[in-house]
Amino acid sequence: MPWILYLLECKGGSFYAGITNNLETRFQAHIEGRGAKYTRAYPPIKILAQKVYLDRSEASKAEAQLKSLPKYKKLVFFE
Numbered sequence: 001m002p003w004i005l006y007l008l009e010c011k012g013g014s015f016y017a018g019i020t021n022n023l024e025t026r027f028q029a030h031i032e033g034r035g036a037k038y039t040r041a042y043p044p045i046k047i048l049a050q051k052v053y054l055d056r057s058e059a060s061k062a063e064a065q066l067k068s069l070p071k072y073k074k075l076v077f078f079e
Helices: 023-031 037-041 056-068
Strands: 003-010 015-020 044-053
Touching (some): 015 023, 015 044, 023 044
8 A cells, every 4th residue: 555745734834744544534633633743733724745655664764854854845845
């Protein structure tokens, strides 16, 4: 099953990045306050971008790269 790296826009204009193998279910968990500590404090508004990877390892590596970027470069990462 493929893994998805995703980027959310959250309340206040902040971004949240994560990985999942079911984006629809994970996004709903974030909305309901069950996704992550950060998204409980800053609820997600929408999914800004997503990228599919063949396995969890590759998705995790990409997530680490994405999180190391400044905010203004995060959307470009998905192009």
